Amino acid sequence: MDANVQFRGELPRYTSKVDKQTPEYAENYQAMTQLVEELRTRLETEGTYQGREEHLRRHLKRGQLLARERVELLLDPDSPFLELMPLAGWGQDGMTVGGSVVVGIGLVCGVECMVTAHVPTLKGGASNEIGTLKGLRAQAIARENRLPCITLIQTAGADLGQQSRVFHPGGGMFRGLAIASKMGIPTCSIVFGSSTAGGAYAPGMSDYVIMVKGQAQVFLGGPPLVKMATGEVTDAEQLGGADMHSRVSGVADQLAADELDAIRKAREFLLGIVQANIRKPFDAREVICRIVDGSRFTEFKPLYGVNIVCCWAYIHGILVGILANNNVIFNAEANKATQFIQLCNLRNAPLIYLQNITGFMVGRQYEEAGIIKAGARFINAVSNSTVPAITVVTGAAYGAGNYAMSGRAYAPRFLWSYPNSRCSVMGADQLAGVMEQVARDSALKAGRAVDEEATAARKAALHSIVEAESDVYYTSSRLLDDGIIDPRDTRAILGLCLSVVYGVEVKGGNLYGVSRM
Known part of the structure; x- marks a missing residue:
């Protein structure tokens, strides 16, 4: 029996904790429905023009x-x-x-x-x-x-x-x-x-x-x-x-x-030659259970590095490793993901990355704890992994978090985006705020008074630019993904992508490059 298809019945089934009766669910459902309808309209009119x-x-x-x-x-x-x-x-x-x-x-x-x-x-x-x-x-x-x-x-x-x-x-x-x-x-x-x-x-x-x-x-x-x-x-x-x-x-x-x-x-x-709103958090498990066979998956280190979900599951009968974000990445999350990628390479299991990430945690405490080293090991593993990777941006894709979760620069076999997703160095509010603070600090050092009107105008202009350039249609237009998809089609699309990647041997490799321990 193929090692990738045995013991399927032993995977635990995940029971969804989403309450469909709440006003928040109804509001989010309506908002996502509008985004999906906008996508379908654009695909049917402009995309097929x-x-x-x-x-x-x-x-x-x-x-x-x-x-x-x-x-x-x-x-x-x-x-x-x-x-x-x-x-x-x-x-x-x-x-x-x-x-x-x-x-x-x-x-x-x-x-x-x-x-x-x-x-x-x-x-x-x-x-x-x-x-x-x-x-x-x-x-x-x-x-x-x-x-x-x-x-x-x-x-x-x-x-x-x-x-x-x-x-x-x-x-x-x-x-x-x-x-x-x-x-x-x-x-x-x-x-x-x-x-x-x-x-x-x-x-x-x-x-x-x-x-x-x-x-x-x-x-x-x-x-x-x-x-x-x-x-x-x-x-x-x-x-x-x-x-x-x-x-x-x-x-x-x-x-x-x-x-x-x-x-x-x-x-x-x-x-003849046949050979909705990304600021509102959601539990990544609620996505995973809807795209894997029978809603069954086995988590790796579920109590450690809880802001990243790593699990094994089957999609259309094919064993995969899934990495999905639940929030910002700390040292523990980076270490957990690095080890999981190594294990998937040992098992010759393709990797599915579900991106909804604001980035790595910042601050003195985390710098002293070695967040740079942990992040470097994580990115090293992503870069040197040899099993096929497929990335789906389900929400935010900001900063080095986008890199660590196999963004475009890391050459996943396929990369798809949800219509609510956004991708840039950071969110528009954060980037505009950072630049405003830099301008204020510069004026203070030079002994100049801050021109509040000009500063507000620059901040608003920068916010507008970043907001536009992180929009999913802007990034998809520039081939930073392979298409925007209806979230309801995720399982079917992943199944087809997995069938495609098995056109060649799926084999893991040695992930060890130079990294700071």
């Missing part, structure tokens, strides 16, 4: 499918689709929400695949800064979890208005394809329309390329550029059409009669 109506009609009139229709037809019937970073670019000037590209994980012929689709009805599918960063993140996820990659291509190349922000990081996309090839991770490109300049290298570096006859065109420079550079006069079909690349250049491996035929051929290819 594919362009103006006239552009959609023109595209469909040419007999072409929309990007999301292509994805739907590629995936198995009733396959889940874990869309990643759908609100990337939200609220940023000059950016299309989602970066003119749809990215997610779904089943193709029963195999979990990373699927990327350009949205040609948004600026011709041109790559902007956000779309490029989103593509790089998708490649990283695919590499870490050995997911086959299928790209549905129709792009005008780089958005020239953002060329400096696209060109420099964009080369990493081609490097990623080369690395995937070396690692033996299958890649497939289906070219539905024009794929120009840098966009030509994506099919050029893929394992398998399908082009749609009469529609697909792949070239480094289109007819106008060729004429300007060389004086040669040619048309797009002669220069880089699907028929030419299938018969002459050999860039295409398959010539598809139409888009449906192209999607069918891609599936055949894969079939």
Whole structure:
């Protein structure tokens, strides 16, 4: 019997202590419902936006499918689709929400695949800064979890208005394809329309390329550029059409009669390679019991370092270690978490981090007790852990607490956010207050009177900036998570993520780096 699935019946069941009859519960339920509805509205309108109506009609009139229709037809019937970073670019000037590209994980012929689709009805599918960063993140996820990659291509190349922000990081996309090839991770490109300049290298570096006859065109420079550079006069079909690349250049491996035929051929290819208010505290156990199998989990050191809950549980039958915050981190919490991460590596158990953390405790007493050393050991363990980590920000994610609980900089396999969550160096009230105190101390040392009106104005302006930049839509727009999720979907999403990470061997490692004892 597999060590990860035995003795399941011995885990104790947790009985929820939430009283649903209280006014506070009703108030919080209503507030979270409003936040979730706002998220769903944004996802359904802005997150799935594919362009103006006239552009959609023109595209469909040419007999072409929309990007999301292509994805739907590629995936198995009733396959889940874990869309990643759908609100990337939200609220940023000059950016299309989602970066003119749809990215997610779904089943193709029963195999979990990373699927990327350009949205040609948004600026011709041109790559902007956000779309490029989103593509790089998708490649990283695919590499870490050995997911086959299928790209549905129709792009005008780089958005020239953002060329400096696209060109420099964009080369990493081609490097990623080369690395995937070396690692033996299958890649497939289906070219539905024009794929120009840098966009030509994506099919050029893929394992398998399908082009749609009469529609697909792949070239480094289109007819106008060729004429300007060389004086040669040619048309797009002669220069880089699907028929030419299938018969002459050999860039295409398959010539598809139409888009449906192209999607069918891609599936055949894969079939052949199957190998509310964050200031109000809540008990993390109330979240844990709702996402684990049977509400059963076994706590590690339940009476020590009580502000962090560490436990083992099963999610969809997979053994995991869970770390969840109940409040600020003291020395005991840091020591407990460090040991727990070591044990999870010994048991080859993936780690789930549920972040709701204001940071590490400050003050003379705690500095003397070595809070820096304890925190360093905690972060050392997070950094050197080799089992997959999945992070969900359920509330606050402030300061070094965000680092210790496997924030974005610590490369968890996936990172999700609840719609009430916030992430920054500290809360807006605290940061603005700190800066006000610094200004007052500076004036006192210089012997100057404090300009109360100017100080209040600066404090209000800073508070407003921090409040805006810690907002979950601001951070998700900048790819600091892989998407904002409805809390009710947490268990299902974690189950799919765990299935994905088991595409490669899950094995713990040696956590010992240099740390101050």
